[in-house]
Amino acid sequence: MIEKYDPTQIETKWYQNWEKNGYFKAGATGNTDSDETYCIMIPPPNVTGTLHMGHAFQDTIMDTLIRYHRMQGKNTLWQPGTDHAGIATQMVVERQLNAQGSSRVELGREAFVDQVWQWKEQSGNTITNQLRRMGASPDWSRQRFTMDDGMSAAVMKVFVDLHEEGLIYRGQRLVNWDPTLNTALSDLEVESVEENGFMWHFNYPVADDNGDASDVFLTIATTRPETLLGDTAVAVNPDDDRFKHLIGQQVLLPICNRLIPIVGDQHADPEKGTGCVKITPAHDFNDYQVGQRHDLPLLNVLNFDATINKNAPEAYQGLPRYDARKAVVAEMDRLGLLVETKPHTLMVPRGDRSGDVIEPMLTNQWYVDAKTLAKPAIEAVDNGDIKFVPDNWKNTYYAWMNDIQDWCISRQLWWGHRIPAWYDEQDNIYVGMDEADARARHNLTDEVKLRQDNDVLDTWFSSALWPFATLDWPENSKELQTYYPTNVLVTGFDIIFFWVARMIMMGMKFMDNIPFKEVYIHGLVRDSNGQKMSKSKGNVLDPIDLIDGISLEALLQKRTQGLMQDQPKKIEQIKQATMAEFPEGIKPYGCDAMRFTFASLASTGRDINFDMGRVEGYRNFCNKIFNASRFVFMNTEDHVAGEFNLENASTVEKWIVSRLQNCIIEYRRHMDRYRLDLASQAIYDFFWNEYCDWFLELSKPLLKTEQKAQVQGTLLYVLDQALRLLHPIMPYVTEEIWQEVKAKFQLKPDSIMISSFPIVNKSLIDDQAEAEIKWIKTLTLAVRQIRGEMNIPPSKKLTVLLSQASEQDQSFMQSNLPLLKTMARLEALSLIQNDQEEPPAATALMGEMKILIPLAGLIDKTEESKRINKQIDKINQEIKRAEGKLNNEKFVNKAPDHLVAAEKAKLESNQVALQELNEQLEKLDKL
Incomplete structure (x- = not known):
């Protein structure tokens, strides 16, 4: 064992030892045929990604659970893998090509996909190597990638099977369209950003009996004037007395000079705006629903690059959408139909990758009949087969599942699982595992020319199969039989809709069973001020920097990297905030301290504010564990290993062993309820406050008596058990120390991570010993x-x-x-x-x-009296100052509540201190 705690000397050493010896592999405890299995599927991080604080938090939770159950002798599997991350990965490689003066179009599809694979091979292991630095212990031999052969075969089979049942179909619907990336996006890939814009009020003339403009107008309000070109109705509320008499009539759409109907629909809110709403079914999701209800035509006026297409008047064709916007406003003004323009704050949908404004676009896409798949998935939660932790998150699940819409699964990308559908020259569709299978299924000869669909599948489609496809489905492998359904899914609440629900749907459909028994929902990691961590805010922390440390200069460079150089004010703000928080950079804390910090914050379902002070405190805890262990080893060098018992033990030993049993009960109860925060607090309190602060001190006089050998055995026994309790959260420091305990006790396992987890022995709970030592502690503390x-x-x-x-x-x-x-x-x-x-x-x-x-x-009565009076004078001054502030109405009424509360707390604290000092003076007077 090293002489001084230094995580850099132990982390790499022990991780390599564990991996080399196969301790992470499924069934590493030797119980591969055990009926008790425990399996967690890692939420596959993007192959493009690097480890961020959310990953580190989530993976600490999963690894702690895996190590905890592995030590209980269960046949344990933590399944690792990565996601191909269609859009994100394609963008990375496209940027590289652009920097080289090339493009994917120039390369062609096949060469471009080859380029992406090459990049994946070079950079795809970044995040898995970072997970190793975190001490993660998945079965790396079973690592999967959503585009590997086995996963791809599973994806193709699911698509083909669902299509044959009519649960996958091709249809024309509105989708989120990214004009920069030229692809449909899922809702998860769209961020709504509050921005300043304008609200334009236009007059639409009601048509007379001849179809000409009358002198009656309906005033509509819009933030997107260019969509006027695609209007196919105006809606009013059927209960609105102002307009209901106009329902069934028409307006003459300005600029386009088309007659469009006035329809009655509840979508038009009499209390909002003008009460009249322009309806553009091909360019607005709400308008699309109105259009479906009233059988309105779908008039698309945008090209995929967001320029105006040939369905609009000739003067606007080819204009970029925002140029068209200006032109429409100018023309409406010229026609005298622009009523007013008002500044307006609105939520703008932007693609999370490109940053471009998303357009609702009418396109042909592939869809999954989600309503049909959702029914058994809802029942699985209804009947308790799947439990959410905390339970309230099932309401979020229900809210989405009960109102689920068909799922758009096609993406206009080149990187991903290409849709297994082929078209003949008449655009008839043939689906199969590959072209040969498609021909065979539909009895097509080689003379029939086929072209494959250009689109790829939404990344969420393949990741929805993760719990069973990673276990070699559709082959009925031993792993599939053993580990499915898995025990728990550990994930954030933000992907309940997009991943959790879809895994349940696919599991129920293809395995006829739930994919996991419990869903543990953890909160998001925020900065110390409760702000969401993001590159744009410059408050991101890299977990590896917390482990290894980073200089201020390097931290500043990392936090401002990628920001536009035309944002000097923002860059300066980030620099100032960083220097204030980390004036000397971040010192190295080691992996164990960071993991224990995450565990201590892991209360179910709540967001956590990451506090660097905690990391510092738990780094000190690592040091405490190390130094306490060295004390034990120095005082047990001559101990002869034997079976531990309390037959002739002192009250002190009976007490600490009894406290250990209670700690085991508390720790296991909390871990089994996913309360890692309470479990970590239980072992922290036991080790620091009871074992170190009291038992080690109480043992010193006993080590000088004839009971020395007995006390040595107790010191080692309790240390061994405490290290095992700590190990799931703090793997490295516990392994380093436990190797010495192992040698003392001549224990059989080669590693603490495959040793047996502590089991409570209720016969060792001694209420009498606990009461007696509690009495000693209380008296000692009173004297101190x-x-x-x-x-x-x-x-x-x-x-x-x-x-x-x-x-x-x-x-x-x-x-x-x-x-x-x-x-x-x-x-x-x-x-x-x-x-x-x-x-x-x-x-x-x-x-x-x-x-x-x-x-x-x-x-010395005189000197002590002087000292106390000096303190009294100082406190009196503080009380006078505080009372003056609190008696000042301006301060009380205008200062922030927390400052007033702090001042009151200071006053009360000083008043209590003054009373205690006066009592001390009274005692002195009696001498």
């Missing part, structure tokens, strides 16, 4: 507190008297007199009988018993 209050040096041995002691108090005192003298540094400890007069003394109460420390001869 009096020392502190009276400024008595720790080295000064005291005479202590006990008054009004019960029979139990007297018994505890007599049984533990030598121990009490050592712990409290006492010269003597004796009882005052009821008929004896109490001397002037500093006093503390312990139940009904009084603890007295006679002060005569202990302190």
